[in-house]
Amino acid sequence: MWIIELSFTPAPERLAARPAHRGHLTALHSRGVVWMAGPLADDTGAVIVVDAPDRAAVEAILAADPYFATPGVSIEQIRDWRPFLE
Template sequence: MLVVELAFTPTPERLATRPAHRETLARLHADGELAAAGPWADDDGALLVFAVNRGRLEELLDADPYYRRTPGVEVRSVRAWTPVVGVLQPF
């Protein structure tokens, strides 16, 4: 699994692009390529957990303009993650 950490600034472009981005996330989750995603509570960034290899992740990041071409969104890190136990459902 790969974890992507994003940093946000409150630009109008980011907020305008967010609905389409979230639709993409829902599709990736339904397809089994995204395990979990969501913003930090203070909305200064987000964490996404992908169940794909690095090559596929790069394809996904390139296909969604939110990650690399939307002002106010910065990919801070991409790290491999080895979970020990399952992911909880949101409450």
């Protein structure tokens, strides 16, 4: 499992790209790739939890979604996570 931590600015491009991004994440969720995703309560960032075999797979997931290259979106951290409860 991997945790992707994002930070946001109020750039209008980010807000315009968000519906397509959420649709993309919803499709990945239906395939069991994305387990959880959502913005922080203050909308300064978001957290995405993905089930991927390695960092290269996580980076491929990010590369397939243009949201992550949109002004106003920054990937702060990609962290390997090993939960013991599901």
